[in-house]
Amino acid sequence: MTEEQYRKIVDELIELLDEGVYIVDKDGVGIHYNSAMAKTEQVSVGDVLGKKFHEAFPDFRLGESTIYKALTRNQKTRSDQQTYKNMYGKEITTENYTIPVIVSGETVAAIEVSKDITDMRTMSDTLLELREGAMKKESPRSPEIKTYTFDDILGRSDAFSAVVARARKAAENDASVFIYGETGTGKELFAQSIHNQGRRSGKPFLAQNCAAIPESLLEGILFGTTKGSFTGAVDRAGLFEQANGGTILLDEISAMPYDLQSKLLRVLQESYIRRIGGSKDIPVDVRIIATVNEHPEELMAKGLLRKDLYYRLNVINISIPPLRERKDDIALLSESFMEKYNKRYHKEIWMLSDEALEKLQAYDFPGNVRELENIIEQAVSMADNEHVLTSKLLNLPDFRVAKEPPVRFSDGMALDEYLSNIEAQIIADEMVKNNGNITKAAEALKIRRQTLQHKLKKYEIK
Numbered sequence: 001m002t003e004e005q006y007r008k009i010v011d012e013l014i015e016l017l018d019e020g021v022y023i024v025d026k027d028g029v030g031i032h033y034n035s036a037m038a039k040t041e042q043v044s045v046g047d048v049l050g051k052k053f054h055e056a057f058p059d060f061r062l063g064e065s066t067i068y069k070a071l072t073r074n075q076k077t078r079s080d081q082q083t084y085k086n087m088y089g090k091e092i093t094t095e096n097y098t099i100p101v102i103v104s105g106e107t108v109a110a111i112e113v114s115k116d117i118t119d120m121r122t123m124s125d126t127l128l129e130l131r132e133g134a135m136k137k138e139s140p141r142s143p144e145i146k147t148y149t150f151d152d153i154l155g156r157s158d159a160f161s162a163v164v165a166r167a168r169k170a171a172e173n174d175a176s177v178f179i180y181g182e183t184g185t186g187k188e189l190f191a192q193s194i195h196n197q198g199r200r201s202g203k204p205f206l207a208q209n210c211a212a213i214p215e216s217l218l219e220g221i222l223f224g225t226t227k228g229s230f231t232g233a234v235d236r237a238g239l240f241e242q243a244n245g246g247t248i249l250l251d252e253i254s255a256m257p258y259d260l261q262s263k264l265l266r267v268l269q270e271s272y273i274r275r276i277g278g279s280k281d282i283p284v285d286v287r288i289i290a291t292v293n294e295h296p297e298e299l300m301a302k303g304l305l306r307k308d309l310y311y312r313l314n315v316i317n318i319s320i321p322p323l324r325e326r327k328d329d330i331a332l333l334s335e336s337f338m339e340k341y342n343k344r345y346h347k348e349i350w351m352l353s354d355e356a357l358e359k360l361q362a363y364d365f366p367g368n369v370r371e372l373e374n375i376i377e378q379a380v381s382m383a384d385n386e387h388v389l390t391s392k393l394l395n396l397p398d399f400r401v402a403k404e405p406p407v408r409f410s411d412g413m414a415l416d417e418y419l420s421n422i423e424a425q426i427i428a429d430e431m432v433k434n435n436g437n438i439t440k441a442a443e444a445l446k447i448r449r450q451t452l453q454h455k456l457k458k459y460e461i462k
């Protein structure tokens with residue numbers, strides 16, 4: 001194959017990608033540059049191809065360029081966030097992967113793959129500004145946001161009462177709290193109650209879901225940024241400063257990048273934060289409540305949660321049992337939800353029939369209390385003039401597979417069968433969570449709809 005043919009193949013290939021691709025030769029001259037990259041940087045391909053890096057991007061300081069580091073120091077950079085101005089002065093933020101290409105010990109090129117996260121950054125900036133705006137008003141929390149107290153936490157089963165008692169104790173002191181509970185078990189409810197009952201109640205309670213924000217932005221959101229830390233960065237307080245004196249709820253803390261977890265640990269130990277790019281240590285006094293919805297031991301085993309951070313946060317441990325393990329609470333919760341939705345829908349359902357309660361107790365609620373609430377809301381809204389909620393008003397998902405997978409793989413078991421069993425169970429659970437919506441379940445499982453349909457048939461999940 002000639003060099004020209006080979007070049008054409010590479011060009012066609014990188015044109016197909018959504019990510020921007022930029023390849024320079026050993027002298028820093030652009031040899032490949034795709035239109036995705038040109039679109040991000042708002043330059044034309046011709047402005048970069050055949051030109052040296054610093055001609056194409058005159059505003060960029062060479063020492064800060066990842067591509068330059070790759071060429072001169074053979075340095076790989078992964079997911080480094082860069083904010084810079086393109087030729088026409090438009091500011092863009094990208095997340096980059098940059099590698100040197102080394103042949104027989106010699107660096108012959110550098111490749112940069114780049115994801116445009118400008119919109120994401122704008123979004124996170126707006127988010128912080130909005131929060132800051134809300135904080136400046138008189139009340140520490142905006143009135144539209146429902147705040148919970150222990151009075152809102154319902155449940156009398158032994159398993160649950162013990163947990164509530166622990167949480168009440170937690171409100172009396174100031175230690176970090178680690179809450180583990182499946183989705184919908186009331187982690188937010190507990191976190192807010194602990195804050196509102198404690199001595200910090202007059203101060204802000206700020207919640208941040210660590211999974212909802214791109215990794216590279218989370219640090220700035222938590223600790224703030226300083227002017228000049230990267231082009232266009234402004235002086236802004238992060239959540240730690242905004243919540244000073246109060247509480248920060250870090251939801252799904254295992255989604256926080258590993259490096260950031262160790263920075264967080266340092267902040268907790270030293271009670272100082274430093275804004276990105278800043279040199280000043282700013283004292284902060286914030287109580288941390290962290291949550292996870294998978295077992296912490298498993299998260300640590302998977303390398304998603306740092307052990308040292310976990311032990312630092314886990315001063316008070318609150319483990320909320322799933323609803324299927326405290327079925328005694330179903331009646332009480334249902335009645336309270338009936339009352340709530342009677343008002344909303346102008347209905348008069350006064351009680352739950354025995355068989356309706358039995359049906360609810362037989363169900364395993366993968367979505368926990370949130371799911372029960374939805375089921376009761378739906379039932380109440382569907383009711384006519386009746387005063388009893390009967391089982392025919394209950395629309396319970398019914399996607400179960402006959403055989404639960406064996407807990408542990410053991411001798412004599414066929415691997416295929418064991419794995420299929422697990423797959424069937426996961427699919428069935430996801431179908432329940434999504435109320436039988438195949439499209440949504442497929443999205444959650446990150447498989448194609450057709451694939452899911454095929455598997456539903458194969459495993460006879462209906």
Ligand SMILES: Nc1ncnc2c1ncn2[C@@H]1O[C@H](COP(=O)(O)OP(=O)(O)OP(=O)(O)O)[C@@H](O)[C@H]1O
Nearest residue numbers: 152153154155182183184185186187188189369370
């Ligand atoms: N014990 C309870 N008593 C009354 N309502 C509850 C209880 N537990 C949960 N709820 C209700 O269930 C819903 C879900 O609760 P919450 O948002 O606190 O769950 P979560 O554990 O944070 O879920 P996720 O992991 O999905 O964020 C809320 O509407 C909450 O009021």
Ligand SMILES: [Mg+2]
Nearest residue numbers: 184187188251
């Ligand atoms: Mg939550």
